[in-house]
Amino acid sequence: MxxxxxxxxxxxxxxxxxxxxxxxxxxxxxxxxxxxxxxxxxxxxxxxxxxxxxxxxxxxxxxxxxxxxxxxxxxxxxxxxxxxxxxxxxxxxxxxxxxxxxxxxxxxxxxxxxxxxxxxxxxxxxxxxxxxxxxxxxxxxxxxxxxxxxxxxxxxxxxxxxxxxxxxxxxxxxxxxxxxxxxxxxxxxxxxxxxxxxxxxxxxxxxxxxxxxxxxxxxxxxxxxxxxxxxxxxxxxxxxxxxxxxxxxxxxxxxxxxxxxxxxxxxxxxxxxxxxxxxxxxxxxxxxxxxxxxxxxxxxxxxxxxxxxxxxxxxxxxxxxxxxxxxxxxxxxxxxxxxxxxxxxxxxxxxxxxxxxxxxxxxxxxxxxxxxxxxxxxxxxxxxxxxxxxxxxxxxxxxxxxxxxxxxxxxxxxxxxxxxxxxxxxxxxxxxxxxxxxxxxxxxxxxxxxxxxxxxxxxxxxxxxxxxAGKLTQYFEVMGSRAIYHDGWMASAFGPRAPWLPGLPGGIRDWSPDDDTWELYNLDEDWTQNHDLAEQYPEKLAQMREIFAIEAARNNALPIGGGLWVAAIHPEQRITTPYTSWDFTGDVTRMPEFCAPALGNKNNRVCIDVTFPERAHGVLYALGANGGGLTCFADDGYLCYEYNLFILMRTKMRSESRVAPGHHLVEVVTKYAEARPGGPLNVRISVDGQSVGETVVPVSAPLLFTANDCLDIGTCLGSPVSLDYFDRAPFPFDGSIDRMTVEYT
The missing domain is CATH 3.40.720.10 (Alkaline Phosphatase, subunit A)
Structure with a gap:
């Protein structure tokens, strides 16, 4: 053996x-x-x-x-x-x-x-x-x-x-x-x-x-x-x-x-x-x-x-x-x-x-x-x-x-x-x-x-x-801002936007990379790009721009400024869920906002099949975070809603009376008052078909509330959306949620 x-x-x-x-x-x-x-x-x-x-x-x-x-x-x-x-x-x-x-x-x-x-x-x-x-x-x-x-x-x-x-x-x-x-x-x-x-x-x-x-x-x-x-x-x-x-x-x-x-x-x-x-x-x-x-x-x-x-x-x-x-x-x-x-x-x-x-x-x-x-x-x-x-x-x-x-x-x-x-x-x-x-x-x-x-x-x-070491040539391009390095020289085009200016440039839809002004620098002599030599060496600049065009085509960088398409030109095409309706059980949590229903910037209806205890407490649902989001919750039996516009503006609603103990159907309907991104929203809440509150959100978030927070049902496991329950987070609902449905309307 x-x-x-x-x-x-x-x-x-x-x-x-x-x-x-x-x-x-x-x-x-x-x-x-x-x-x-x-x-x-x-x-x-x-x-x-x-x-x-x-x-x-x-x-x-x-x-x-x-x-x-x-x-x-x-x-x-x-x-x-x-x-x-x-x-x-x-x-x-x-x-x-x-x-x-x-x-x-x-x-x-x-x-x-x-x-x-x-x-x-x-x-x-x-x-x-x-x-x-x-x-x-x-x-x-x-x-x-x-x-x-x-x-x-x-x-x-x-x-x-x-x-x-x-x-x-x-x-x-x-x-x-x-x-x-x-x-x-x-x-x-x-x-x-x-x-x-x-x-x-x-x-x-x-x-x-x-x-x-x-x-x-x-x-x-x-x-x-x-x-x-x-x-x-x-x-x-x-x-x-x-x-x-x-x-x-x-x-x-x-x-x-x-x-x-x-x-x-x-x-x-x-x-x-x-x-x-x-x-x-x-x-x-x-x-x-x-x-x-x-x-x-x-x-x-x-x-x-x-x-x-x-x-x-x-x-x-x-x-x-x-x-x-x-x-x-x-x-x-x-x-x-x-x-x-x-x-x-x-x-x-x-x-x-x-x-x-x-x-x-x-x-x-x-x-x-x-x-x-x-x-x-x-x-x-x-x-x-x-x-x-x-x-x-x-x-x-x-x-x-x-x-x-x-x-x-x-x-x-x-x-x-x-x-x-x-x-x-x-x-x-x-x-x-x-x-x-x-x-x-x-x-x-x-x-x-x-x-x-x-x-x-x-x-x-x-x-x-x-x-x-390294290589003689390297291109750079992000959001239309671009440059080409080759053998000690760099040619640069600033692009359509300055990151320090609020908002997106109004004329970005009409921007063309062909209209950008290019600068030229000898980096071997000019460490910080402080002396633009474009007028002095037009032939060198033309050569550098040709190298950039070749590198951009070779590396799938065309169209130049393609990264701006969603951000500045067609925000409605941002990555989002393909669904228009959802059927959740009451224990769904940590659904990333990019994949969750867009409750803050689309016409939608939320229906919650819920059982309230005496003087109910806790979150029915929360989307987003303290830095921006929306939430519906119970507080001492009262039904509450808050649209938190990035801390600066909080639109709140609270029912005039407590919700009686027992089984109820809570409905939250959100609809644009004006058909434009970021426009005001009408929000209406009803219990068993009876209105318990209406409000207008003056300004809405056209893109999204957060980059990494989520939709939670029955609790708020991330950053608390509302300061009203900040010290009680995650503020789980003390009743039971059998079902929550969402549909775009």
């Missing part, structure tokens, strides 16, 4: 014996002018430490937007080639804007897993088509369907840091604690990643791991506990213009930018700090203090993750990429806001309205708390992208696309404080993994022929700071 002999699985032998663990940390909506590591005034002790222990790249680039950067980074392809020309929620029928990463562009995680890596992702995902994010799936475009063995985080573009809608693998889960018990999402993501590392060490230590830890910070809403924000009290009192000047000089002193770099001027349509009325400045200062505390807190959580690598003995052979921002700082807070989805809904407001609503909640100290969805003024975003002109959503200028990256790999990389200056792109990471591991990009994955890799490996620069 032959003895059994243990041998490692065949797939393990496909990797070098010293194959490193790989950890990619991706921060969100953060520009290079924020962290102390590069001259900013936001304390980033972990990034500072990593800078001392590794090497850095000051010409690393992203796409200027969330989903596009992530799709590109994870696949090694250009973002339009993998269907992510804009965020997943604004997908349309053009190939480059479909919102679907094709199976012909397998993620690096999928390939590494085939070679023997175990893989895990944590935090913000934002690459699953919005219509596929319910608990029913399908799951092939969730993280576990595209290469990750384990996932814990959220599928949408943003989340409340206190009451997020979370997923573990393919199961919707609730946060492990409440805000009152000290819950914060950044801490939870670090805790879960640490737990995963410990399980890996105990259960499967022979396999290398690939971990993708992508925090939702510094994306809005800016949520952080008051003591963290208070660390920055008074530090930003002189405003964003002065901040930029200080950070610019400090970045030069640190050697992060070259001595010949020039500080760019503020765009003429952007507000100067001196233009802010004195009575509004405390509000604007506090918004930045909260953002700074939020960013520091996240960096500290990354530090906890790194400390665990050390404790488990993984430090020396773990290759860490710490990328500060999936795009530049975000100006979507525009003039400063206590509910940041106002910008996406295009609802005009004044700063005075925000301050007045904030005063009713308790004043400036409430900013950053579960009662607000605040986000800073676009002036702070511009300051956060120092020394560049742009910010998030501007693919034309480096403030939207240039993000710092620090790399540490103690066993192979000698620390060097002088930044490397190779022109790199986020699509270069995956081919770098392959280069290090001796993997030839596969021709097929799971039987599916693969598209070419667009990125270029830069592993040689780890040991030779002057080694050539």
């Amino acid at each position: 032959q003895e059994s002999v243990y041998s490692p699985r065949a797939q393990h032998r496909r990797l070098p014996d010293d194959a490193p663990n790989i950890l990619v940390v991706l921060i969100d909506d953060a520009g290079p002018g924020l962290p102390s590591a590069f001259g900013g005034e936001v304390s980033t002790p972990t990034l500072d430490r990593l800078l001392d222990e590794g090497i850095s790249y000051n010409r690393f680039h992203t796409t200027a937007m969330c989903s596009p950067t992530r799709a590109s980074l994870l696949t090694g392809r250009n973002h339009h080639r993998v269907g992510n020309g804009q965020i997943a929620e604004l997908a349309n029928d053009w190939d480059g804007y479909s919102g679907h990463i094709p199976k012909s562009s397998a993620t690096g995680a999928e390939v590494l897993r085939h070679y023997g890596y175990t893989t895990a992702a944590f935090g913000k995902w934002h690459n699953t088509p919005a219509e596929e994010t319910t608990a029913a799936g399908p799951f092939d475009n969730w993280p576990t369907g595209v290469g990750f063995d384990y996932f814990y985080g959220f599928l949408a573009g943003e989340a409340s840091q206190y009451e997020p809608n979370l997923v573990r693998n393919t199961t919707v889960v609730l946060p492990p604690k409440t805000p009152e018990e000290g819950y914060h999402l950044s801490e939870d993501l670090a805790d879960d990643a640490i737990g995963w590392l410990r399980r890996h060490k105990a259960l499967d230590p022979s396999r290398p791991f690939f971990m993708y830890w992508a925090s939702g910070c510094l994306h809005g809403p800016h949520h952080i506990m008051k003591p963290w924000a208070d660390r920055y009290a008074g530090k930003f009192d002189d405003g964003w213009d002065a901040y930029r000047e200080r950070v610019f000089e400090r970045a030069k002193e640190k050697g992060w930018i070259p001595p010949e770099a020039e500080l760019t001027e503020r765009h003429p349509t952007m507000t100067a700090w001196d233009d802010i009325p004195d009575d509004e400045k405390p509000f604007q200062r506090r918004l930045m203090e909260v953002a700074a505390g939020y960013a520091e807190h996240c960096d500290v959580q990354v530090g906890r993750l790194f400390d665990e690598l050390d404790r488990l003995g993984y430090r020396d052979n773990t290759l860490v990429f710490y990328i500060w921002g999936d795009n530049g700082s975000s100006g979507e807070g525009q003039n400063g806001t206590i509910s940041e989805l106002l910008a996406q809904n295009g609802i005009p407001t004044t700063t005075a309205q925000h301050i007045a609503a904030l005063d009713e909640l308790g004043g400036l100290d409430v900013l950053g708390s579960p009662k607000t969805d605040n986000m800073y003024h676009a002036g702070w975003a511009w300051a956060g992208s120092t020394p560049y002109k742009g910010m998030k959503l501007l693919a034309s200028h480096l403030g939207g696309t240039r993000n710092p990256m620090v790399v540490r790999w103690p066993v192979r990389v000698t620390p060097d404080l002088t930044p490397r200056t190779q022109f790199l792109h986020c699509n270069d990471l995956v081919p770098t993994f392959y280069e290090l591991l001796g993997i030839t990009p596969p021709r097929t994955v799971d039987g599916i022929p693969q598209d070419p890799i667009d990125g270029a490996g830069f592993a040689r620069t780890f040991v030779d700071r002057d080694a050539p």
